[in-house]
Amino acid sequence: MHHTGTDEYCESCHVHTHVYDSWKLSSHYNNKSGVKVHCIDCHLPPKGNFRYLKTKACTGLYDLWAYWTKDSADFNWEQKGQLEHAVTMVYNESCKECHVNLFPKGLSDDGGTAHLYYEENEKKLNLQCISCHLNVGHYDPNYLHAKMHTLPVLSLPSGAAKFTEATRIEKFENFREQIPGTSVSFEMIAVPGGTFKMGSPDNEKFRREDEGPVRTVTVSPFFMGKVEVTWDEYWSFHIRTASEGRIAPEVIKERNLRAETPDAISGPTPPFGNPDQGWGGGSRPAITMTHYSAEIYCQWLSKITGKKYRLPTEAEWEYAARGGTETPYFFGGTPKQYSSQGWWRKISGADTAVINTYAVYELNSDMRTQEPSRVKENPFGLKNMLGNVMEYCADRYAPNAYSLSGASVTDPKGPDEGTEYVVRGGNYSHDAADIRAAARSRTQTEEWLRTDPQQPKSIWWYSDMKGIGFRVVCEPDSSLTQNNHTNHNSNN
Secondary structure (H helix, E strand, C coil), X not given: CCHHHCHHHHHHHCCCHHHHHHHHHCCCCCCCCCCCCCHHHHHCCCCCCHHHHHHHHHHHHHHHHHHHHCCHHHCCHHHHCCHHHHCCCCCHHHHHHHCCCCCCCCCCHHHHHHHHHHHHHCXXXXXXXXXXXXXXXXXXCCCCCCCXXXXXXXXXXXXXXXXXXXXXXXXXXXXXXXXXXXXXEEEEEEECCEEEEECCXXXXXXXXXXXXXXXXXXXXXXXXXXXCCEHXXXXXXXXXXXXXXXXXXXXXXXHXXXXXXXXXXXXXXXXXXXXXXXXXXXXXXXXXXXXXXXXXXXXXXXHHHXXXXXXXXHHHHHHHHHCCCCCXXXXXXXXXXXXXXXXXXXXXXXXCCCHHHCCECCCCCCCCCCCHHHCCCCCCCCCCCCECCEEEEEEECCCCHHHHCCCEEECCCCCCCCCCEEEECCXXXXXXXXXXXXXEEECCHHHHCCCCCCCCCCCCECCCCCCEECCCEEXXXXXXXXXXXXXXXXXX
């Protein structure tokens, strides 16, 4: 028992030396007290009970099987270092076995507040010590969970000049919006109005109850962002409007109603941690902001461009995602064909040849967001409607939303009341079953703010949701669409 529990024995089978090296750089090895925390202290339950013996035996057999049958060069080590995987390999009771006193001498006020919050909500929110202290066992120089993130410096490309005015729209056609005062621009796609069947039929594989009943929906023409709002676009807003102070949402909304200039909009406070997760900025989708933050961005963009930007309604989003099709995916194929769910798919693998070219999801994402160039457009010319990041809609969420409006409706806007909002599209960590055009989800505000160290918690940034972003819709002037609003039925 002793021999198979030494660090040297663990290293003999776990041949990823970079993990061993990062352990030696971590505070569990390299610290002032000289205390050395061993592999089994974190990766097995506390000693002295049957669970310890059972877990040790099962884990050891699995590790031996992996050592003999797998090539460690094929492993995605970066993915295995993410919190989502770490919680399956670290035992929280083992953390508490050593850290008996959560309020030691010298603990900062912020640390005391965070630990008190942990004690009060550990079971309710399924909190774990590594939710905030992921790098204590294996050092990661990019891990910044509880440190204030500094604003980026947006540098102009060589020879680029700042735009002095927004793009003028004279026709209902695709255009490239220019953000005044910056060198940042983005594509907007003219989506024709039309009628389609919203929701999933009863026989669609992996269908959920909140995806029906299927209803006939007509939407008016609108412009939609070709891709999700990028970091370049979002940081332009953040830098222009950033505020160190906390202002209640209702106060900001009241000020925005009276505001005459874009500078009157109060922007986000700096986030805790690195909001791009170290994956990169630029044209990657901006992530981790709250629904409220996305709404304020749209207000700012509207004021600075003179247009009416907003989040898409759920009906607009699904209409745009389908691109005139009625199948689970706009590119054809079935959820059963693409999904990894089920024991047989675990063995045989899913069919990825087609879906990989149109969506960023669990099997091709490397468990992170990807740039728009990774995928092809849908029939309307939009990218990443399915996968990459989940996208906010303007509608409040209700599981029975479709049944509230009848079998046929025009430009629905969702229920009038509700505490959470609809999110659509799935993200980089989702199975193919969850990125179907009809698949619905919702914000989970309390769950997504579990480890926010601030009191009160941020209204701008989520601390525990990485795969969320948004794209914008622009309402066209009615004069632009009079000759374009034909009934573009999805059967055509």
